[in-house]
Amino acid sequence: MNSVSLSNELHALLQQDNVHVQLSVPQLVEKVLKRNEGVLTSTGAVRATTGTYTGRSPKDKYIVEERSSKDKIEWGSVNQPISEDTFDRLYNKVINYLKEKEEVFVFKGFAGADKKSQLPIQVINEYAWHNLFAHQLFIRPTEEELLTHEAQFTVISAPDFKADPQIDGTRSETFIIVSFERHTVLIGGTEYAGEIKKSIFSVMNYLLPENNILSMHCSANVGREGDVALFFGLSGTGKTTLSADPHRRLIGDDEHGWSQNGVFNIEGGCYAKCINLSREKEPQIFDAIRFGSVLENVVLNNESRVADYDDGTLTENTRAAYPIQAIDNIVEPSIAGHPNTIVFLTADAFGVLPPIAKLTKEQAMYHFLSGYTSKLAGTERGVTSPEATFSTCFGSPFLPLPATRYAEMLGDKISEHDAQVYLVNTGWTGGEYGVGSRMKLSYTRAMIQAALEGELNHVETVKDEIFGLNIPLHVPGVPDEVLQPSKTWSDQKAYEKKAKELADKFKQNFTKFKDVSSVIREKGGPIA
Secondary structure: OOHHHHHHHHHHHHOOOOEEEOOOHHHHHHHHHHOOOOEEOOOOOEEEOOOOOOOOOHHHEEEEOOOOOOOOOOOOOOOEEEOHHHHHHHHHHHHHHHHOOOOEEEEEEEEOOOHHHOEEEEEEEOOHHHHHHHHHHOEOOOHHHHHOOOOOEEEEEEOOOOOOHHHHOOOOOOEEEEEOOOOEEEEEOOOOOHHHHHHHHHHHHHHHHHOOOEEEEEEEEEOOOOOEEEEEEOOOOOHHHHHOOOOOEEEEOOEEEEEOOEEEEOOOEEEEEOOOOOOOOOHHHHHHOOOOOEEEOOEEOOOOOOEEOOOOOOOOOOEEEEEHHHOOOEOOOOEEOOEEEEEEEEOOOOOOOOOEEEEOHHHHHHHHHHOEEEEOOOOOOOOOOOEEEEOHHHOHHHOOOOHHHHHHHHHHHHHHHOOEEEEEEOOEEOOOOOOOEEOOHHHHHHHHHHHHOOOOOOOOEEEOOOOOOEEEOOEOOEOHHHHOHHHHOOOHHHHHHHHHHHHHHHHHHHOOOOOOOHHHHHHHOOOO
16 A cells, blocks of 8 residues: 555545544543543542553554665664564554544644754544643644644554554554654554653654754753753752753753754653652752642542652552643744753763763763663662663654764764764762662762763863763862862772772673764773
8 A cells, every 4th residue: 555545544544534633632531431442530630540551552553664765774672573564564553443433532733843853744633632732742833834834654553453463563562663665653552652752752853963963962051141951860960950940941851853944853752750849859840740730550549649759559650741832931943052061961870980080072972872870779670780781862662764864964964063072971970879879869969960061171181090980170069079080989999999880880881882983982981
């Protein structure tokens, strides 16, 4: 079946009387409650649960192997190929399945706040609460924009449609399939709404670099003087906490593009983790969870419907989705100039990386490609001691193109705009996890503030003998002895052993990058 036939099938579905297009937030909330898809919380948010799948299903994610894109994709365990015939058969089945449903919901909107590179999208949902999620996470069109809106990419999500692996050619009943030629994402067998968000991010990670725009998995904010900062970091590194600064306006919290004009948010909302959420720790997120917001897998009091954010019974991956306008201190539209400062966040449970280090361009590209942080004991089944984890470009599950493509673009932009890059360790000091202590948040905030205000641009540094990182000798508000990890350990031999252990893990991980320049390999990584 060709793309024209697929388009005709989709058009036929969208013409049916059971299809609701662009319902308002109150209308969607009413549908959610009427259809028993979720309940209202005490703050007016919708709470839904996602059953078996409380997170992404990366082993069930595929890209269609097509003539126009197959030579560009970095095929492997992240980007698994699937045939055009397999996609077409599943597509037909899902469309016919939706035609028989009592109701189907459609959201029309955009990905990308920069009008010059904006992608018009539509999201077709079996569930009303998924459509509410899409309404809050993507960029909502004005009434005028809606009149001329023509989707260039379509997400079709049918959670209750289960694939038959024997017949449908999938690994399991679940599938997330991207077809770049057919401009379609097909999702089935999972109720986890995050697949909708991340599938469009994967699409943008393919499309934007083709237009010489760097796509990035990071948060971004802007200061009073117009200075822009980017924060890269995996889960648990403090990316959301540190980018939410009362003295700076939020551009976005998760996905951005960097074009020749500057930085822009890809999304129109936020998808925040809310395990152990409190107003004291995260006032902006806490107060954003109100009418129209969506809570995933959060445990509620049966009578009061008050959310218990400390209860991880259903999953530790509890989530809140809300429009970025629910945050007071934001930039509208979500665009700004070129970054002055770039921060790579890591939570090093080995306790050997410095709390802050200035990176050369080569080191920035090396650590960007590495994407290091630690998994802690107890966070996953079988993890009994800290484990190093590496996620390429701080977002490997969402990168269709070779990682070096993104790293080279970042390196070029760092040079062009003279951006200062820092590695910030929000993890352990004075010893590894279980021996040392977590870096004080007040110290981390002081270091980031100094970096953003340019106070570290010309400060005296000392080179770390194992990792080759340039460590500032003085940072306002931070004791000097905290800045050099070797001086915080009481047992120097234990420190050197642990540091070399982590350095070896960096080196071993980096062997997978076959086409990285020798300059980055030699000047960017550990030196011992």
